[in-house]
Amino acid sequence: MKKILNFTLNGDPYEVAVKPKTTLIELIRDEIGLTGPKVGCNAGACGACTVLVDGKAVDSCSVLALQVEGHHVETVEGLADGEKLHPLQEAFLDDGGYQCGFCTPGMLMAAKSLLNENPDPSIHEIRHGLSGNLCRCTGYVRIIDSIHDAAQRMKKEGGES
Amino acid sequence: MRDFDYIAPKTVEETIKVLSEYKDDAKIIAGGQSLLNILKQDLMAPEILVDIKNLSELDYITYDDKDGMKIGATTTHHAVETSPLVLEHYPILAEMEHTLAFPQTRNWGTIGGNLCIQDPTGDVAPILIALKATVKIVGPNGERTLPMEDFSVDYYETVLEEDEILAEIQIPAVAPKTGIAYSKFRIVEGDAPIVGAAVAFTLNEDGTCADARIATNGTAPIPLRIPDAEAVFKGKKITDALIEEAVEIAGEAMECIPDIVASDEYKKRVAKVYVKRMAKKALSQIQ
Numbered sequence: 001m002k003k004i005l006n007f008t009l010n011g012d013p014y015e016v017a018v019k020p021k022t023t024l025i026e027l028i029r030d031e032i033g034l035t036g037p038k039v040g041c042n043a044g045a046c047g048a049c050t051v052l053v054d055g056k057a058v059d060s061c062s063v064l065a066l067q068v069e070g071h072h073v074e075t076v077e078g079l080a081d082g083e084k085l086h087p088l089q090e091a092f093l094d095d096g097g098y099q100c101g102f103c104t105p106g107m108l109m110a111a112k113s114l115l116n117e118n119p120d121p122s123i124h125e126i127r128h129g130l131s132g133n134l135c136r137c138t139g140y141v142r143i144i145d146s147i148h149d150a151a152q153r154m155k156k157e158g159g160e161s
Numbered sequence: 162m163r164d165f166d167y168i169a170p171k172t173v174e175e176t177i178k179v180l181s182e183y184k185d186d187a188k189i190i191a192g193g194q195s196l197l198n199i200l201k202q203d204l205m206a207p208e209i210l211v212d213i214k215n216l217s218e219l220d221y222i223t224y225d226d227k228d229g230m231k232i233g234a235t236t237t238h239h240a241v242e243t244s245p246l247v248l249e250h251y252p253i254l255a256e257m258e259h260t261l262a263f264p265q266t267r268n269w270g271t272i273g274g275n276l277c278i279q280d281p282t283g284d285v286a287p288i289l290i291a292l293k294a295t296v297k298i299v300g301p302n303g304e305r306t307l308p309m310e311d312f313s314v315d316y317y318e319t320v321l322e323e324d325e326i327l328a329e330i331q332i333p334a335v336a337p338k339t340g341i342a343y344s345k346f347r348i349v350e351g352d353a354p355i356v357g358a359a360v361a362f363t364l365n366e367d368g369t370c371a372d373a374r375i376a377t378n379g380t381a382p383i384p385l386r387i388p389d390a391e392a393v394f395k396g397k398k399i400t401d402a403l404i405e406e407a408v409e410i411a412g413e414a415m416e417c418i419p420d421i422v423a424s425d426e427y428k429k430r431v432a433k434v435y436v437k438r439m440a441k442k443a444l445s446q447i448q
Contacts, residue, residue, distance in 0.1 A: 003167060020167030020210065023197070043198050047265060056239065056268040062197050063269060064190070066167055067214050110264065131351045132263025 007068045009034070010078030018065045025049045025060035028075060036076035036105040040134070047133030050106035050113075051075050057113035059132070076105035079112065087153040088112060088146070097146030099137035107133050111147045120151055162201050166209040173218055173299055173328060179211050180324040181301050187211050189326060191235055191274035194266050219273070219328060222246055229333040234273025234326070239264075241272055251332060253341045253359075257288050263351045273327045279317050279383070281418075282354045286313065286384035288343050290376035291359035294332045300325035310376070313383035336372070339363040340446035342439040345378070346431050348422070354379055356417070356428050358435035360443045362399060370394040375407065375440075380415040380432045387414045390436070404440045411436045 002017040009032065018027055028034050028051070037060055040048030044062035051060045052074040079086040088108050091097060098104040107130065114121060114129035121129065126147050135143060170176040180187055188207035190196050191214050199205050213219065219233035224246045232241065241247055242258035261267055261275075261284050275285045276296070289309040296312050298305050301324050312319055312327075321327065335341070345357030356379035363372040373391040378384050390411040393403055417428035 001166065020165055021162045021200075042201070044194060044263075044266060047263065050265060053269070057265050058269040059263075059265045062194055062265075064167075064193065064197070064210075064212070066169070067190075067193070067212060069169065069215065113264065113268070128350075129264055132265045 003066055005066055005069055007070065008072045010074055011072075020064065020066060022065045023061055024051070024058075024063040024065050024068060024073070027065040028060060028073075034075050034077050037109075038102055038105060040102070040106075045134075046103075046106075047110060047130075048103050048106040050109040050133065052109055052113055052116075055113065055116050057110045057132070074109070074112075076108050079108060086112075087157065088115075088150040091146040091150035091153060092143075095146040095149050096139075096142040098143070099135070099139045103133060103135045103137075107135070107143055111150070114147070115151055115154065120155065121148075123148060163203060163206050165200075165207050167212060168209060169212040169215060171216075173216065173326070176211060176213055176216065176326060177299060177301055177324060180326070183209050183211075185323045187323070189213055189277070191277075192237065192266075192270035194262070194270035194274070195278040195280060196274070213326065214269075214271070224250055226334055229331065232272060232330040232332070234277075234328055234330070235271045236273070238262075238267035238270050238272060238275070242267060250335065251292060253343055254288055254292070254332075257284050257343055260345075260350070261285070262353075272330065276312065276330075277319055277321065277327055279313050279315075279319050280353070281316060281382050281384070282356075282379040283384065284343075284345060284354060284357060284378065287357060287359040287376035287378045288341075289330065289332065290384060290386050291341055291343065291361040291374045292332050292335070293374065294330055296327055297329040297331060298325050299328040304328070306331070310384070310386040316382045336363045338365075338371075338447050340443040342442035342446065344435055344439055344442075346435060355422055356380055356432040356435060358432060358439045360436065360439040362394065362440075362443050362447065364399075364447055369396055369398050373407075375411060375436060377411070377415065377432055377436065379428060380417050382416075382418075385414060387411045389414065399440075399444055401441075404437055407440065408433050408437045 038048040040046035044059045049061040186208035219235040221233040224230045294309040341361040343359040345354035361374040365371045373394040375387045390407040393407040412433045417425040419425040
């Protein structure tokens with residue numbers, strides 16, 4: 001039997017009826033229709049489904065939709081400000097931070113979570129912060145450089161995210 | 162995943178009532194970072210999930226010099242990892258949490274959930290055993306408190322009755338002249354440990370050993386405290402020879418299970434090396 005869930009997604013309030021076994025990524029992709037977060041392993045190992053809950057990265061395949069009752073969820077779709085890309089997105093574009101793009105939404109959100117907590121991470125801290133995200137193109141060096149670059153850009157902009 | 166019903170009680174009291182009503186038809190979910198994978202594989206088919214993830218009543222970290230630390234069961238790994246109180250009083254716990262699984266897991270997964278799922282490779286239990294922690298369990302007849310090492314029963318099984326929940330982890334203040342070390346062996350950062358070892362020593366004023374604790378993970382169906390190996394040190398000055406002796410005794414207590422990653426023999430050899438290294442490291446940390 002479906003239950004009513006209230007939460008916000010990228011700033012918009014939602015009230016939806018979901019089956020208890022629906023995972024957060026199934027709700028976001030299949031029912032709400034935002035296909036940014038990807039289903040990679042569906043077991044909490046690859047990070048392609050990473051979204052933010054209250055500003056912190058979680059694997060949306062490993063959270064029941066009903067568990068985000070009253071919480072704020074952000075996906076990659078909420079990263080840009082209208083037409084203006086987020087510094088992370090700009091840096092990924094400029095620095096070659098993605099190849100096939102499948103892992104990119106998860107990488108961006110894991111990076112956002114890291115920068116929320118630590119606006120000026122070292123390369124080591126970036127690697128640790130991204131340890132839950134796999135890139136099967138193995139383009140890690142550019143991804144890490146992009147995040148480092150984004151942090152510098154955000155610092156110049158006055159720490160605004 | 163099979164269908165199930167779902168309820169998210171607002172208080173501990175309500176949770177116990179729900180559990181008393183549904184008994185073994187119910188399964189508790191907190192962060193679900195292990196449980197959801199078990200459910201997805203249909204290895205478990207509860208009628209109803211009782212969700213305590215948002216039970217803020219059990220989300221806290223407190224410390225005082227007399228009673229030590231109290232950590233509510235639904236506190237996330239990330240909260241423990243970054244707590245100034247944990248960093249000040251039990252840095253080894255923060256250090257372990259910093260390397261537990263992935264950031265995503267730590268942000269949503271809870272310390273109580275980690276103990277209750279009772280995965281034999283779990284990182285949390287051996288450190289809590291070394292720190293002499295106890296766990297507070299709440300049920301319809303009130304509370305009971307157990308030493309950490311008595312909480313686990315078997316693979317994925319704890320002492321919790323069907324109408325009880327783990328409510329709190331209690332860690333006493335660390336005695337002066339104590340050193341504690343933990344490390345684990347794994348192939349890639351973020352992987353589950355293959356084996357790990359936690360060792361704690363407390364010395365007397367004259368430098369002899371007042372107390373020792375040795376606990377390992379991945380070496381038995383449950384987190385393994387090894388009293389026979391600890392006993393080697395009592396009242397004596399800790400030497401390399403004594404450590405070697407304790408390591409051999411520890412090895413005899415281990416019942417490693419072979420799996421796709423490593424044979425039982427290999428796991429035991431590695432675990433013994435980790436006991437030795439952590440004993441030396443713990444000793445070196447005592448001022």
